[in-house]
Amino acid sequence: MSQESVNAQAGISLANLEIFASTLETIAKADKDIYAVTSDSRGSGKLVSFGQQLPEQIIEIGIAEQNLVGVAAGLSSMGKKVFAVSPACFLTARALEQIKNDVCYSNNPVKLIGISAGVSYGALGSTHHSLHDFAVMRAIHNITVVAPADNFETAEAIRQAAQAAQPFYIRFGKKVMPLLSEEDKTFVFGKGRVIRKGRHIALIGTGETVYPALEAAGLLQQAGIEATVVSMHTIKPLDTALLASLAQHCEAILTVEEHSVNGGLGEAVASFLLQNQWHKPFKIMGIPDEYTVTGSQNEIFTHYGISASGIEQATLQLLQKY
Amino acid sequence: MTINELQLKSVEYRRKILQYIYHAKAGHTGGSLSIIDILNVLYNRILKVSPENWPSKTRDIYIQSKGHCVEALYVVLADKGFFPEDDLLSLCQYQSPYIGHPTKKIKGMEQNTGGLGHGLSICCGSALAAKKDDSSVKVFTVLGDGEMAEGSNWEAFMFAAHYKLDNLCAVLDYNKLQITAANADVMGLEPLDKKLEAFGWAVKHIDGHDVEALTNAFESLPFEKDKPSFIIAHTVKGKGVSYMENVLKWHHGVPNAEQFEIAMNELV
C-alpha cells in the first residue's frame, strides 16, 4: 500500500514536501540510477534520511544553483534519473538559463524540484518567494510544469516523472495538505482532477490553493451555489479539453494560484478561453503585482483572499450575488 | 595520425573553416582559427568517438563550451564522417540544422551550447556519472577566455576538484581577445594558473597551435591523480591568416572576395 493510502486510512496528512522525500527514497532504493542533487538543501528538502540510506545516490553541489542544474543535465545525459532539488525561488531564477539551455533546449530530462515554492517561506520575504516560476517555465519549450495539490498527487507526480524521458518542473510547499479526495485515485500529467462538480462556478486551483478552493465550495453550497473544483496540477501542458468542458457547463470561472497574477495559471486559462470564444465571467486570484505583504504563508494567503472565505467572496462578486 | 599529418590537417581545416564562413557570410572566424588545432588533436588522436558507433555508451565526451566557434567543430566532425561535408553549405541558412552554435540535431554533437559558462558544469555531471559507473569515459571541454568571467565556471571549478574528477580535462583557448577588447582590459584573468591551482586543478601551459605539444599533454592525462586537469592553451585569434591574427574585428568578421583569396593563398 502506498504511503499516502496508509496515511489516509490513519487520518494522517503530511506536507507534500515530506511525501516527495519519502517517495523519492522509496523509488531510489529500487533503482540505483535515481539521484538526488542538492544545493545545501538536503535538510530543507527533507532528504536527510535519503542521504543516510542512499549516500551514493545523493550529490551535494553546495550553494551554487547554476552548477546544480548544469551538473544535473550532465548526469542526466549519461542516463541517470536526476532530481535536482532546491528552493523554487533560487532554482527557477538563479539557474534559469541552465534550465532553458542545458535541460530544456538540450533535452536532458532532469526533474527540477522546486521546494518551499510560492510564499511557503512567508515572513522570510520576497527573496525567498517564487511567484514568477510558472510564468518563466510556461515560456520555455520542452518542460512539463506541475504543482501537485495533496500527498497523493505529489507521490504520483514524483513516481511518474522518474520514468519520464522529458524535463519536468515540479513545485510544492511545506504546509500540511489534506487529501482532496478519497475516491479519485487517478493522476495523469496534463489532465486536471475534478474534485467536486457544480454548475454555477468552476474554481480552478493548483498546488496549495486547491484546498481553500474546496473549502470555499463548501461555504458556497450553503448559499445555494454549486461549485466545481479542479486541481489543475499540470500548468503546462494545460488540460484544454477540461477547460472547454468547464466553460460549457459552468456559468463562471475563477482561478486561484500561489503565484503572481501575471503569467501563471490564470492567464493560461484566460488565453485558452478567449481564443476559443468563451466569454464568461472570469476572475484570476493570486498575488498581485506589488511588494508582497509581509507575514506567514497563511497570513499572505488571507491578505490576498486565497482562503475559503476570500474565494467565497470573490465568487459571490463574480456571480453578482453579493 | 602522425604529428606531420596533424599539421597538414590543421591547414586543411583552416581552409575549410574559411570556405564555409565565406559561403555563409557568417561565422566566428577568429576564434574558429584559434581553437582548431585543439580540436584537430582531440578528434584525430585522443577522443574515442566515431560515427560508426555513435552514440556509444563508452565514447569519450567533448562538449564545446565556447559554442560560438562551432564552424571549427563542424569541419572536424565532417572530416571524421559524422555527416557529408557538403551539408555545411547550408550553414546558418533558413531551416538548416547547421546553426551558429553546437546543436544535438547534428550527429556527433553532445549538447546544445552557446550560452557562455555552461559547458563545464555539464561536463562535471558527465564526468561524475562516468565515475559512478566505474567507466573509463573521459570528458573534455574547451572554454573561451571571455567566458572565464562567468561565475558558473568557478562554481564548476570548485565542484570538479571537490569530486576529484581526474577524468575531466578543460582546455582554455587563450587567445587573449574577446568581442570588446583584450581580456586584460575587459576583465583580467591573471594570474590564471595560480587561481586554478588554488581551486584544486592540475594546470599546464602549452602552445595551443603546437599539435605535438597538445598531443603530449592530452596523452599524459590526468596531470595528477584525483585532480581535474586544465590546459592553458596559448593561442592566437585568427591564427594562420596574417591580416586576421590578433585583430579584434575578425571575432565574427567575414572576409570579402579579395580577403578570402589572400587567406587561401596563405593557408598552404
Ligand SMILES: [Mg+2]
Ligand atoms: Mg578569446
